[in-house]
Amino acid sequence: MSFSDFNISDKVVDNLESQGITEPTEVQQKSIPIVFEGKDLLVESETGSGKTLAFSLPVIENIDGEGVQALILSPTRELAKQIAKEVNKASDDTIESVTIYGGVSYGPQIEGAKKANIVIGTPGRVLDLLKKNHLDVSGLDYFVLDEADRMLDMGFQDELEQIIDFCPSERQNLLFGATIPHGLKRLCDKYSIDPKIIRIERKKHTRNLKEGYINCKKDNKLSTLYTFLKQRDRDLSIVFCQTKNTTRWLADKLRKNGFKAQELNGDMSQHQRENVVDKLKQKEIRVIVATDVAARGLHIDDITHVFNYDVPDKADTYTHRIGRAGRQGEKGEAITLLEPNDHQKFRRLKKQKKIPRINRDEIEFEEADM
Numbered sequence: 001m002s003f004s005d006f007n008i009s010d011k012v013v014d015n016l017e018s019q020g021i022t023e024p025t026e027v028q029q030k031s032i033p034i035v036f037e038g039k040d041l042l043v044e045s046e047t048g049s050g051k052t053l054a055f056s057l058p059v060i061e062n063i064d065g066e067g068v069q070a071l072i073l074s075p076t077r078e079l080a081k082q083i084a085k086e087v088n089k090a091s092d093d094t095i096e097s098v099t100i101y102g103g104v105s106y107g108p109q110i111e112g113a114k115k116a117n118i119v120i121g122t123p124g125r126v127l128d129l130l131k132k133n134h135l136d137v138s139g140l141d142y143f144v145l146d147e148a149d150r151m152l153d154m155g156f157q158d159e160l161e162q163i164i165d166f167c168p169s170e171r172q173n174l175l176f177g178a179t180i181p182h183g184l185k186r187l188c189d190k191y192s193i194d195p196k197i198i199r200i201e202r203k204k205h206t207r208n209l210k211e212g213y214i215n216c217k218k219d220n221k222l223s224t225l226y227t228f229l230k231q232r233d234r235d236l237s238i239v240f241c242q243t244k245n246t247t248r249w250l251a252d253k254l255r256k257n258g259f260k261a262q263e264l265n266g267d268m269s270q271h272q273r274e275n276v277v278d279k280l281k282q283k284e285i286r287v288i289v290a291t292d293v294a295a296r297g298l299h300i301d302d303i304t305h306v307f308n309y310d311v312p313d314k315a316d317t318y319t320h321r322i323g324r325a326g327r328q329g330e331k332g333e334a335i336t337l338l339e340p341n342d343h344q345k346f347r348r349l350k351k352q353k354k355i356p357r358i359n360r361d362e363i364e365f366e367e368a369d370m
């Protein structure tokens with residue numbers, strides 16, 4: 001199957017081919033026809049499965065005339081910018097888009113909103129511009145939530161509901177996430193959204209992702225991570241921690257042990273965070289040590305390994321973490337480091353899923369300098 005089979009214009013198909021995108025992924029094959037039919041859609045598909053093009057290609061094809069016709073919301077500035085990049089690469093010169101997020105000046109975003117056909121942004125700043133009458137969505141055709149589950153998890157439900165109240169009742173709703181939590185279903189019920197539901201099985205596009213866990217005590221946890229990273233020193237890795245302090249401490253320890261590592265947390269400015277991500281993409285650093293909030297929305301295709309230095313609190317968070325590796329069917333590995341008191345929490349996270357234990361006796365560990 002090709003994108004031409006969806007009656008997508010030759011210009012857009014050519015734009016995709018210039019980027020090496022020639023065959024639609026499963027989520028694109030199943031979603032695009034339904035969007036073209038004008039139906040509401042609720043999609044469960046993991047990070048890296050191609051969701052952005054699944055909703056943006058039909059939107060691009062149906063943009064006609066002036067005014068804001070599509071509003072695409074994402075949980076983070078990083079993800080909003082990445083969505084905008086994909087939209088701009090796929091669309092032609094007749095379509096205007098603007099990216100709206102906090103942490104930067106209002107001026108360029110307000111001016112961009114005046115001529116935009118597609119608005120891509122984070123809930124807080126979008127709502128701010130709506131309240132100040134700097135953004136007009138009265139002619140909106142498409143209301144899109146990307147990583148909708150994460151937005152609810154991050155506490156954006158109130159903002160989302162206020163934004164919906166600004167939108168016309170006659171619109172098409174496209175909701176995408178790695179999971180479909182009850183809160184998202186309640187949102188649909190509240191606003192009389194009756195979507196067609198698509199669920200993409202995780203194994204179909206992350207079958208090359210190898211998961212495992214290893215037991216370790218607190219005093220040898222750093223050395224355990226050090227050993228794994230040293231064995232994979234040519235790869236790009238994300239190490240997840242629960243707190244900002246841990247990211248700073250651990251990144252410092254890894255640098256002292258010879259790794260090109262950098263922390264990524266909510267205490268850093270937007271410019272600092274973007275600089276860290278750019279360095280990883282350019283392979284100037286090899287390891288990002290991040291909190292969940294800071295890493296949400298990261299889409300870096302070359303990440304091969306995810307390490308859970310701290311066990312996450314929720315199953316959804318675990319799913320999002322490991323989804324950073326092995327994207328688009330590439331090989332990846334996700335390893336969780338378990339202290340003795342972590343086992344009960346980890347059992348709840350994996351539920352019925354069998355994740356193999358890595359035998360410590362088969363690994364030759366090296367001591368990290370503290």
